[in-house]
Amino acid sequence: MNPTPFLSFRGITKSFPAVLANDRVDFDMYGGEIHALLGENGAGKSTLMKILYGFYRADAGEIRVHGKPTDIRSPRDARRHRIGMVFQDFILIPALTVAENIALFLPDLPFVLDRALICKRIEEISERYSLRVDPGAPVWQLSVGERQKVELLKLLMADTQILILDEPTRSLAPHEAAGLFRVLDNLRRDGFAVTVITHKIREVLECADRITVMRRGKIAGTLPCADATQNALVSLMFGKAIAESPQRRCETPAGEAVPFLQLKGVSTRPEGTGMGLKAISLTVGSREIVGVAGVSGNGQRELGDVVLGMEKCSLGTKVLGGADATHWSVARVRSSGTAFIPEDPLGMAAFPWLSVQENMAMANTSRYARHGGASMDWVSVRSDLQASLERLGFSIPPVYVPLGTLSGGNIQRMILAREMAHDPRLIIAFYPTRGLDVQSAVAAREVLLASRDAGAGILLISEDLDELFTLSDRLVVMLRGEIVAAGTPQNLTIEEVGYLMTGLKGEGAKSGYSSGGGGDVSA
Amino acid sequence: MDTAAGVAEMFRHKRVTAMIRFGGLFGLALVVFALVLLVFGQNPLRAYVDIFRATLGSVYGFSEVLVKMIPLVLTALAVAIPSRIWLINVGGEGQLFIGALFATWGAITFNDQSCWLLLPLIAILGFMGGGLWALISGVMRARGWASETISTLLMNYVAILLVSFFVFGPWKDPESANYPQSAPFPDAAILPFFPGSRVHLGALLAIAGLLIFHFVMSRTRWGLEMRAIGINAEAARRNGISTYRYMLLVMFIGGGLAGLAGMGEVSAIHGQLRPSLSPGLGYTGFLISWITMGNPLGIVAAAFLISIITAGGDILQMTHRIPAAAIHILMALVLFVVLARSTGGRGRK
Numbered sequence: 022m023n024p025t026p027f028l029s030f031r032g033i034t035k036s037f038p039a040v041l042a043n044d045r046v047d048f049d050m051y052g053g054e055i056h057a058l059l060g061e062n063g064a065g066k067s068t069l070m071k072i073l074y075g076f077y078r079a080d081a082g083e084i085r086v087h088g089k090p091t092d093i094r095s096p097r098d099a100r101r102h103r104i105g106m107v108f109q110d111f112i113l114i115p116a117l118t119v120a121e122n123i124a125l126f127l128p129d130l131p132f133v134l135d136r137a138l139i140c141k142r143i144e145e146i147s148e149r150y151s152l153r154v155d156p157g158a159p160v161w162q163l164s165v166g167e168r169q170k171v172e173l174l175k176l177l178m179a180d181t182q183i184l185i186l187d188e189p190t191r192s193l194a195p196h197e198a199a200g201l202f203r204v205l206d207n208l209r210r211d212g213f214a215v216t217v218i219t220h221k222i223r224e225v226l227e228c229a230d231r232i233t234v235m236r237r238g239k240i241a242g243t244l245p246c247a248d249a250t251q252n253a254l255v256s257l258m259f260g261k262a263i264a265e266s267p268q269r270r271c272e273t274p275a276g277e278a279v280p281f282l283q284l285k286g287v288s289t290r291p292e293g294t295g296m297g298l299k300a301i302s303l304t305v306g307s308r309e310i311v312g313v314a315g316v317s318g319n320g321q322r323e324l325g326d327v328v329l330g331m332e333k334c335s336l337g338t339k340v341l342g343g344a345d346a347t348h349w350s351v352a353r354v355r356s357s358g359t360a361f362i363p364e365d366p367l368g369m370a371a372f373p374w375l376s377v378q379e380n381m382a383m384a385n386t387s388r389y390a391r392h393g394g395a396s397m398d399w400v401s402v403r404s405d406l407q408a409s410l411e412r413l414g415f416s417i418p419p420v421y422v423p424l425g426t427l428s429g430g431n432i433q434r435m436i437l438a439r440e441m442a443h444d445p446r447l448i449i450a451f452y453p454t455r456g457l458d459v460q461s462a463v464a465a466r467e468v469l470l471a472s473r474d475a476g477a478g479i480l481l482i483s484e485d486l487d488e489l490f491t492l493s494d495r496l497v498v499m500l501r502g503e504i505v506a507a508g509t510p511q512n513l514t515i516e517e518v519g520y521l522m523t524g525l526k527g528e529g530a531k532s533g534y535s536s537g538g539g540g541d542v543s544a
Numbered sequence: 545m546d547t548a549a550g551v552a553e554m555f556r557h558k559r560v561t562a563m564i565r566f567g568g569l570f571g572l573a574l575v576v577f578a579l580v581l582l583v584f585g586q587n588p589l590r591a592y593v594d595i596f597r598a599t600l601g602s603v604y605g606f607s608e609v610l611v612k613m614i615p616l617v618l619t620a621l622a623v624a625i626p627s628r629i630w631l632i633n634v635g636g637e638g639q640l641f642i643g644a645l646f647a648t649w650g651a652i653t654f655n656d657q658s659c660w661l662l663l664p665l666i667a668i669l670g671f672m673g674g675g676l677w678a679l680i681s682g683v684m685r686a687r688g689w690a691s692e693t694i695s696t697l698l699m700n701y702v703a704i705l706l707v708s709f710f711v712f713g714p715w716k717d718p719e720s721a722n723y724p725q726s727a728p729f730p731d732a733a734i735l736p737f738f739p740g741s742r743v744h745l746g747a748l749l750a751i752a753g754l755l756i757f758h759f760v761m762s763r764t765r766w767g768l769e770m771r772a773i774g775i776n777a778e779a780a781r782r783n784g785i786s787t788y789r790y791m792l793l794v795m796f797i798g799g800g801l802a803g804l805a806g807m808g809e810v811s812a813i814h815g816q817l818r819p820s821l822s823p824g825l826g827y828t829g830f831l832i833s834w835i836t837m838g839n840p841l842g843i844v845a846a847a848f849l850i851s852i853i854t855a856g857g858d859i860l861q862m863t864h865r866i867p868a869a870a871i872h873i874l875m876a877l878v879l880f881v882v883l884a885r886s887t888g889g890r891g892r893k
Binding site: 353 | 763768779
């Protein structure tokens with residue numbers, strides 16, 4: 022191993038109001054090594070990497086590049102030191118082609134573009150690291166896995182030497198993730214220094230040479246992969262081994278009564294870059310969780326929105342509680358007993374500048390309006406909120422502060438409490454645990470199971486196949502706006518679902534990625 | 545408790561520094577304009593003293609400032625209300641003209657009615673005129689056909705030409721010496737004045753508008769829902785709030801208030817419909833609304849300041865023989881000052 026690390030952090034400290042995000046962090050990246058940075062959400066991984074990339078300035082400590090203390094003030098500086106980052110949300114321009122996106126990123130871009138030369142270089146590099154994508158394809162046509170390849174290509178073309186990937190497998194199917202690890206393996210062999218930021222222990226054990234665990238802003242420990250075990254990592258991440266609560270499974274079969282939600286041949290028109298639904302037929306009865314698997318962007322969002330009434334059905338009918346609800350407004354769908362748990366509460370369901378109690382009132386303003394709307398009954402808003410939080414076993418936040426001042430976990434809890442306040446009969450759960458720390462995710466899952474046992478039907482949309490398999494009573498798989506398969510966790514395997522959701526059916530796929538056939542297969 | 549006190553302290557501190565900043569920059573604007581006056585060969589100190597005497601230095605002068613404030617407050621509200629849900633109404637000017645047009649129709653058609661009937665009638669007509677005119681843009685926006693920013697702006701020209709059409713054509717007063725203006729309003733259609741001034745009943749409408757706006761936004765279900773839409777429209781829609789309905793509503797009410805401003809101007813100030821009804825009152829209202837971020841007290845303060853400056857322009861023309869337009873230099877300087885305030889809040893995203 023090289024004596025001097027390509028990159029090292031020494032004593033990096035960064036605090037935000039009320040949070041010490043990084044506390045004297047030391048971290049090294051060597052050439053020819055994949056170093057995993059593991060920790061739950063909020064452990065300070067992203068802050069550390071943002072300091073490296075010049076988004077934040079550390080309060081104390083220093084960064085050394087090849088042993089030399091270096092001041093990184095902006096992403097531009099970082100790139101000059103051959104540091105590159107693949108973000109969770111890709112920074113590509115959908116309307117431009119792959120080659121154009123890559124060209125935009127090149128530091129030595131000449132005034133007149135030599136497209137042929139750029140394409141040739143792209144092909145050379147993509148050949149070498151099996152990152153095959155069509156340079157002429159517009160980015161909006163690419164799958165998530167392919168976009169990630171473009172991001173990597175971009176960095177490699179710009180002569181990056183130190184690579185950081187932030188949660189790279191978040192929206193990849195299992196075989197795509199395996200493909201990514203093979204790419205990283207090639208990079209390691211060519212002497213790149215690679216860091217993968219993640220909270221998935223299984224993947225870390227699969228791909229890393231060395232594992233550093235962060236907990237509450239501090240380095241909890243660094244292990245060579247050979248010495249690391251799942252249990253050791255868990256106890257480093259959480260301080261003590263927390264038992265992931267065993268998921269109770271209520272064995273009573275779904276009631277035979279008419280299911281609360283029925284979609285019969287529902288189609289929608291695609292809007293913008295969205296995906297139109299094609300002839301979706303689906304039921305959700307009471308006391309059951311129906312899981313929807315799929316790579317994001319294959320119509321899951323639209324499915325949830327159709328049920329909620331945000332999107333209009335162009336064909337087919339929607340029945341809620343026995344009544345034809347095809348043309349109901351969102352307000353009417355919600356007041357019929359439909360709750361909505363969003364993937365990103367601040368983006369989709371909450372109002373950061375409104376107070377906690379105002380957010381509580383928001384889900385059903387007519388319930389709390391008095392004098393025809395001229396005033397609001399804040400007393401009952403507060404008592405409903407308190408009752409619901411207590412029932413869920415959550416602590417009670419101050420109700421007059423703006424919601425945005427609470428932590429992410431507390432915002433999610435507050436939204437859960439709001440949605441569960443009035444005994445919903447149908448819950449649309451949209452990636453309910455994405456971005457949550459482990460404790461909050463466990464709490465959210467418990468809430469879903471408890472409501473299921475209390476008689477609600479749940480439409481669970483998720484990318485986390487483990488979550489879908491543990492929670493669901495039935496599963497459907499969506500691909501390009503259609504339901505391509507349906508079954509139960511007992512008669513499907515995670516791998517099968519993984520292939521179904523990426524459109525690779527059955528056996529053909531098993532040999533697919535090693536042969537490097539085409540498109541997203543070769544990841 | 546400690547932190548609360550600390551926050552309050554910080555807030556006060558921020559307030560104070562902000563005011564010092566503002567005062568200093570405002571003084572700077574006055575100094576720069578003084579240089580302009582020197583170039584014109586005037587004594588700037590005397591000019592400022594004259595402006596002050598003629599506006600704040602006498603009861604009459606002060607009342608004239610109030611008169612100028614009435615339409616500005618109303619047109620600022622016409623912008624502030626839609627801005628709560630991020631609709632940008634640039635059409636205050638056109639809505640004001642159409643309000644005046646509708647009010648004029650009422651006044652000259654029912655000119656034999658008593659004022660108890662006629663005044664409410666022209667007020668309602670003025671409101672409806674401006675409201676319906678803005679509603680056209682509201683519908684186009686809510687249905688996703690056209691941006692309200694563009695459509696309200698373009699419809700200003702249509703509205704002004706429409707008024708011209710009527711005063712040059714069907715409504716031209718046969719008794720005026722070929723001037724493009726309507727027949728004078730009957731006395732019953734002229735808004736009553738406060739004794740000894742030209743401050744008319746529109747002042748009460750403007751105050752009522754401000755109070756209702758404040759009350760609705762802070763206390764009611766509608767205000768809550770509108771704030772929610774303004775903060776996060778997608779979340780609001782997912783919570784079952786009809787953004788469509790609110791788009792129509794705020795455009796109608798906003799336009800209606802601009803229409804009321806037009807009604808007040810045509811009835812109390814001009815007494816007949818003329819194409820020169822408004823020296824850009826709608827646009828000034830737009831400025832007032834955005835520099836104050838729609839804060840009711842801020843609207844009053846900004847309208848007051850701008851009214852003094854415009855009144856000052858008249859003084860300069862009369863007593864110092866400087867073209868009244870020169871005052872726009874001072875206005876522009878002051879606006880720079882206001883916009884240069886520390887960009888907290890929404891200035892920076």
